[in-house]
Amino acid sequence: MRLKVISCEVLTREMQAAAARSHNQIDLEFLPMSLHDEERSVLRGKIQNIIDGADASRHDSVVLGYGLCGNSVAGLQAREIPLVVPRAHDCISIFFGNAAGCQDFYDAHRGAIYRTSGWLEHRPAAGKETAAMRLGFDRRYEELAARYGADNARQILDLLGPAAHRCSSLVYIETGAEPDDRFERMATQEADEHHWPFQKIRGDMGLIQRLIDGPWSDSEFLVVQPGQGVFATYDERVISSNPAR
Numbered sequence: 001m002r003l004k005v006i007s008c009e010v011l012t013r014e015m016q017a018a019a020a021r022s023h024n025q026i027d028l029e030f031l032p033m034s035l036h037d038e039e040r041s042v043l044r045g046k047i048q049n050i051i052d053g054a055d056a057s058r059h060d061s062v063v064l065g066y067g068l069c070g071n072s073v074a075g076l077q078a079r080e081i082p083l084v085v086p087r088a089h090d091c092i093s094i095f096f097g098n099a100a101g102c103q104d105f106y107d108a109h110r111g112a113i114y115r116t117s118g119w120l121e122h123r124p125a126a127g128k129e130t131a132a133m134r135l136g137f138d139r140r141y142e143e144l145a146a147r148y149g150a151d152n153a154r155q156i157l158d159l160l161g162p163a164a165h166r167c168s169s170l171v172y173i174e175t176g177a178e179p180d181d182r183f184e185r186m187a188t189q190e191a192d193e194h195h196w197p198f199q200k201i202r203g204d205m206g207l208i209q210r211l212i213d214g215p216w217s218d219s220e221f222l223v224v225q226p227g228q229g230v231f232a233t234y235d236e237r238v239i240s241s242n243p244a245r
Contacts, residue, residue: 067088
């Protein structure tokens with residue numbers, strides 16, 4: 001197969017490593033991490049434009065390196081070729097290798113924030129103001145927005161007040177795609193600066209590799225057929241498809 005892969009740049013190293021090992025031919029295209037600071041429709045529109053431009057005579061499927069990501073992929077439509085989307089809430093679920101394992105860890109570590117080599121490599125440069133900073137929510141807002149969407153994140157923070165900004169720990173996810181320990185040292189430094197407990201865990205590249213390789217099991221991936229669209233299910237399936245509107 002020849003696949004068109006559209007991915008957040010947070011997964012750049014992992015996607016490139018998986019593509020290098022795959023028997024498929026892979027055409028990678030990465031979108032800026034900063035798009036998560038915009039309204040969901042902006043990221044959705046960028047992805048849809050690339051889907052619309054995919055060449056059906058060249059590619060067998062379009063594959064997304066995104067989870068639901070605050071409903072950013074809800075509303076995407078497959079055109080002439082199938083669209084493959086992992087059943088994941090966000091990129092953290094993807095780095096864990098499965099949504100259930102991520103949820104179990106998340107439930108046991110409430111208040112933790114997560115870092116990966118890609119997040120640290122592509123985060124805004126020092127001094128660059130993000131939408132979250134303008135709103136005064138800083139990193140905690142970004143974490144909530146990634147899971148629940150920008151509007152819901154603002155409402156949650158308004159309800160919880162200053163307590164919502166407290167972080168219980170910083171969790172660094174190592175995937176094996178890192179060139180050295182530079183990103184771990186950056187995560188450790190960030191934790192030290194904020195007096196947060198630091199924890200390193202091993203991620204799982206399995207889901208990313210299966211996304212790149214296929215075949216795509218229904219339990220882990222949604223295959224959206226031409227003429228169908230993606231919608232959020234708000235259950236363990238995360239996403240499903242229906243006739244595009």
